Amino acid sequence: MIDKTELTRVIEEAIDGTDLFLVQVTVSGDNVINVDLDSESSVDIAQCVMVNDAVLAAFDRDVEDYELTVGSYGITSPLLVRRQYDKNIGEEVEVLTRDGRKLKGVLTAADDEGFTIEVATKVKIDGKKRPELQMVPERIDYDNAKQTCVNIKI
Secondary structure, eight states, rough: OOOHHHHHOOOOOOOHTSEEEEEEEEEEEEEEEEEEEEEOOOHHHHHHHHHHHHHHHOOOOSSSSEEEEEEETTTTTTSSSSHHHTTTSSSSSEEEETTEEEEEEEEEESSSEEEEEEEEEEEEEETOOEEEEEEEEEEEEEEGGGEEEEEEOO
């Protein structure tokens, strides 16, 4: 079976110096390898071929039979790594938390522990009869975010 740690190292070396970053690598028990890439701008076919060729050069198919797919991480797929959060600051996201809350708001910040979104919330204002909608920051730890997706506007 292909060593996932070594595979990840080869991929990281191949994308070093580009704006590409690795989102995930999966290796199944029967050596089916899927590599998902993202970038600050876009991922094109030539970049995927470059990573594919680096893996093919590092792992001899005569020694270890494997199937390899290198592609761009889907725009509608949930955010998985910190750099995806950084890339999408200012975008509207939808978050499903582990405690069952569903929040929709604008991603405003991300750090190593979690991220912040601004959520429209009814707030009671002194001297006003009815609560008013205001954008309120909501801090969410990555561990508490079951799924975070960017809302695509067409």
